[in-house]
Amino acid sequence: MQAGYLIVNQNVHKGMSDADFVKKEMALAELTEECGFDICWSAEHHFDDYSIVPDNLQTLTWLAARTSRIKLGTGAVILPWNEPIRVAEKLCMLDALCDGRLVFGIGRGLARQEYEAFGIDMEEARPRFDEAAPMIMQALETGFIEGDGPFYPQKRTEIRPRPSRSFKDRFYGVAMSPDTVPVVANLGANMMTFLQFDIEKHMPGIETYRSEFVKAHNRPAPPPVVIDVTYCNNDAGKAEEMARKYISSYYLSVLEHYEFLEDYHRDMKGYEAYAGAVDILKAAGKEQSLEDYVNVQAYGTPQQILDKLEKRREVVGDFEWSVMMSYAGMPHDEVEKSMRLFGKEVLPEVKSWGVETAA
Numbered sequence: 383m384q385a386g387y388l389i390v391n392q393n394v395h396k397g398m399s400d401a402d403f404v405k406k407e408m409a410l411a412e413l414t415e416e417c418g419f420d421i422c423w424s425a426e427h428h429f430d431d432y433s434i435v436p437d438n439l440q441t442l443t444w445l446a447a448r449t450s451r452i453k454l455g456t457g458a459v460i461l462p463w464n465e466p467i468r469v470a471e472k473l474c475m476l477d478a479l480c481d482g483r484l485v486f487g488i489g490r491g492l493a494r495q496e497y498e499a500f501g502i503d504m505e506e507a508r509p510r511f512d513e514a515a516p517m518i519m520q521a522l523e524t525g526f527i528e529g530d531g532p533f534y535p536q537k538r539t540e541i542r543p544r545p546s547r548s549f550k551d552r553f554y555g556v557a558m559s560p561d562t563v564p565v566v567a568n569l570g571a572n573m574m575t576f577l578q579f580d581i582e583k584h585m586p587g588i589e590t591y592r593s594e595f596v597k598a599h600n601r602p603a604p605p606p607v608v609i610d611v612t613y614c615n616n617d618a619g620k621a622e623e624m625a626r627k628y629i630s631s632y633y634l635s636v637l638e639h640y641e642f643l644e645d646y647h648r649d650m651k652g653y654e655a656y657a658g659a660v661d662i663l664k665a666a667g668k669e670q671s672l673e674d675y676v677n678v679q680a681y682g683t684p685q686q687i688l689d690k691l692e693k694r695r696e697v698v699g700d701f702e703w704s705v706m707m708s709y710a711g712m713p714h715d716e717v718e719k720s721m722r723l724f725g726k727e728v729l730p731e732v733k734s735w736g737v738e739t740a741a
């Protein structure tokens with residue numbers, strides 16, 4: 383099983399400047415190679431403490447120069463916020479610099495405040511995404527980008543540096559809504575999903591992805607990527623205490639950043655499916671939703687984490703795994719201790735699990 387680490391850069395540390403915070407976060411990101419992670423992902427978010435990573439390719443370029451083995455993944459480039467030609471150029475440049483360690487992940491974006499700041503109509507997110515994704519992938523395969531769509535009209539232009547390796551087997555897409563799942567499958571991307579509910583509630587989307595992938599490509603779908611918020615400590619009591627405090631705080635920041643309690647997605651073209659998540663949240667109540675969110679994450683002692691993953695495999699089958707380990711103002715020294723223990727006692731076992739494509 384491939385195991386990844388996701389950089390979110392959530393600066394809610396009291397009294398810490400953004401400049402100091404970013405340096406501490408990147409020191410942790412650099413540590414991922416030593417800890418044994420297979421891939422280090424970087425999110426893209428703007429204008430808010432929730433996550434300050436305005437250019438994940440820039441972040442990964444710094445990390446590329448500080449590492450030699452680990453893969454580097456965009457988790458994800460939010461396509462409606464970026465010009466396709468610039469995305470293709472920057473991908474090819476970084477891929478040349480890091481000798482093919484780059485992994486390309488894409489997303490659509492969900493936060494109204496980010497769309498408003500960019501001056502982009504959020505109801506254009508789906509058509510912008512659908513237009514940009516194949517343009518970029520064709521450019522990465524052929525070395526030329528072109529398009530005749532309404533959002534990104536592009537005359538045929540050569541990309542330099544020229545792409546030297548295919549991205550087809552290192553292409554991922556975040557799929558958190560039912561309408562995005564078949565899009566990601568048809569593009570040939572590996573599905574990525576953030577764990578929000580019991581894994582059984584995620585299975586309809588995963589099964590749809592698998593079936594749509596087979597229809598589109600006549601081969602089995604690759605394992606989906608499941609993303610947890612985690613914390614690791616040999617003391618089960620301390621692990622529980624930290625998880626309750628910091629994973630709960632992270633989830634509250636999710637609710638605030640995406641304005642889930644405002645329930646505006648219901649009437650937003652292309653985002654109607656998120657109304658279901660809001661309905662679940664309201665039905666359970668805020669406190670119970672917090673409890674449920676924390677409980678589904680894989681945290682605890684190394685053995686507790688492995689036990690949760692084993693149970694998940696019984697439901698999902700094979701999957702790739704990625705984790706967030708620095709979030710919600712958790713002290714950086716605590717994050718580092720968690721990472722080192724995780725790397726020593728969890729990752730070797732997880733990486734020994736064989737992965738086969740889904741039947």
